[in-house]
Amino acid sequence: MADSGTRSSTVYHDAAKTLQGKITLDGVNVFYGPKQAIHDVSMVIPDRSVTAFIGPSGCGKSTILRTINRMNETIDIARTEGSIRIDGDEVNSKAVDPVILRARVGMVFQKPNPFPKSIYDNVAYGPRIHGLASGKRDLDAIVETSLKKAGLWDEVADRLDQPGTGLSGGQQQRLVIARAIAVSPEVILMDEPCSALDPIATAKIEELIDELRENYCIVIVTHSMAQAARVSQMTAFFHMGDLVEYGPTEDIFTNPHEPRTQDYITGRFG
Amino acid sequence: MNNQLHAHTVRAYSDELNALSDEIARMGGLCESQVSDCIAAVMRRDPALADQVVEGDHQVDALESATEKRVIRMLALRQPMASDLRATIAAYRISGDLERIGDLAKNIARRTHELNKSEPLELTRSVERMGKLVVANLHRVLDAFSAGSAEEAIAVCRSDEEVDEHYNSLFRELLSFMIEDPRTITASAHLLFVAKNLERIGDHTTNIAEMIHYLVTGNELHREIRRDPGDVA
Structure with a gap:
């Protein structure tokens, strides 16, 4: 276990090895201009399970998340070092088209961001631009399946032509998840x-996450420790750009090994 | 108990956790004197002291109920995690064991009146020795709780073996006593129950030691570890 005095945060966990690994991070460093935001993070994220990233604001958890689908590239001063592999494929390889990568690795943000289009078009957009549907009937089927998987179908089936922005916040978030699912992502x-x-809309999303993990590798950044405990199988705790501790969620919340993890999850940080 | 950790950002939460361990310490101290008093009552054939123990059990029960309420409140309102979760659960379980110890002490005290109806038995001394060991272990386990010492907790578990041996030999001796002189059967039977209750107090003390080990280390104390001194690092 990394001693708290060093900057190295290479923490593998045996449990991650026994689960089928989907994403492998190896010596990942991220810089924003001259400032280093992530220090030498290495971890294996298992497939078909939910991995939660927790830590105080500014600890680098969102930054690490965004390296997985190269979202940091959209920030000019951001620079990523190290290896990030999905099923062994190097994400940062020149041969990888970020647009294709982001279809493989879908993303859902804090604020639901449906397109200013109909509910139908929100979900159909991805399959259309990626040429995933062979015709109208095929596209209809993708839209229906995606909305069903996102637990939204019953609420919107009779108003698919209405704007996605007219839905409630929780419905919008499920619409965005349906949009991500529609392009058959892996992560x-x-x-x-x-x-x-x-809380009700949150519970619906959490239920959805639990169902989705049967088919996807899900990584969730959350400020709510209770949510991390409820939805995830693995939890990673970040602090000041270090991966401090990574292990099965149950262990992290009942018996963390690192004093910094202990202090954070019990509310003793200060 | 929480001294080695930083204080909580929410001070009232730290206060509640401290109050919880204070309550356990208070309840433990009370139980310790209940157990030593009940043994003294039997030894000295002192009915007044016996009554005092019986009366004192209400206080133990009240403390258990207060601890239980506090634990439920904390689980509902604070959602304790990690070491706080273990401290809360351990307090709940330990208070349950202490309450049972209180009941067993009361039961021993009540037998004073019955034992006083017959001639003193020679074996009462063996019971006294066993009682001293049980009280010593209880004292030690409460110290282990205050100090947060997993090593001491393991030592208490091991020491319970000796209590069990005491009980087994007393059982055999009392049996032969009864066979030799059937007139001692009533008193011997009561003394046997006293010994049995002391043995049960030893078991509850062991449970407390196991909870302390869990509280401190986060790991269960496995049977093998506590049985085999060679196993411990």
Whole structure:
């Protein structure tokens, strides 16, 4: 276990090895201009399970999340070092088209961001631009399946032509998840997907996450420790750009090994 | 108990956790004197002291109920995690064991009146020795709780073996006593129950030690570890 005095945060966990690894981070450093935001993070994120990233604001959890689908590239001064592999494929390889990568690795943000289009078009957009549907009937089927998987179909089936922005916050977030699912991703990244939602809408999203993990590798950044405990199988705790501790969620919340993890999850940080 | 950790950002939460361990310490101290008093009552054939123990059990029960309420409140309102979660659960379980110890002490005290109806038995001394060991272990386990010492907790678990041996030999001796002289059967039977209750107090003390080990280390104390001194690092 990394001693708290060093900057190295290479923390593998045996449990991650026994689960089928989907994403492998190896010596990942991220810089914003001259400032180093992530220090030498290495971890294996298992497939078909939910991995939660927790830590105080500014600890680098969202930054790490965004390296997985190269979203940091959209920030000019951001620079990523190290290896990030999905099923062994190097994400940062020149041969990888970020647009294709982001279809493989879907993302859901804190604030639901449906397109100013109909509910139908929101979901159909991805399959259309990626040429995933062979015709109208095929596209209809993708839209219906995606909305069903996102637990939204019953609420919107009779008003698919209405604007997605007219839905409630929780419905919008599920619409965005349906949009991500529609392009058949392998990984879904969620950056505080429930922080703008009320408890009922949050519970629906959490239920959805639990169902989705049967088919996807899900990584969720959350400020709510209770949410991390409820939805995830693995939890990673970040602090000041270090991966401090990574292990099965149950262990992290009942018996963390690192004093910094202990202090954070019990509310003793200060 | 929480001294080695930083204080909580929410001070009232730290206060509640401290109050919880204070309550356990208070309840433990009370139980310790209940157990030593009940043994003294039997030894000295002192009915007044016996009544005092019986009366004192209400206080133990009240403390258990207060602890239970506090634990439920904390689980509902604070959602304790990690070491706080373990401290809360351990307090709940320990208070349950202490309450049972209180009941067993009361039961021993009540037998004073019955034992006083017959001639003193020679074996009462063996019971006294066993009682001293049980009280010593209880004292030690409460110290282990205050100090947050997993090593001491393991030592208490091991020491319970000796209590069990005491009980087994007393059982055999009392049995032969009864066979030899059937007139001692009533008193011997009561003394046997006293010994049995002391043995049960030893078991509850062991449970407390196991909870302390869990509280401090986060790991269960496995049977093998506590049985085999060679196993411990």
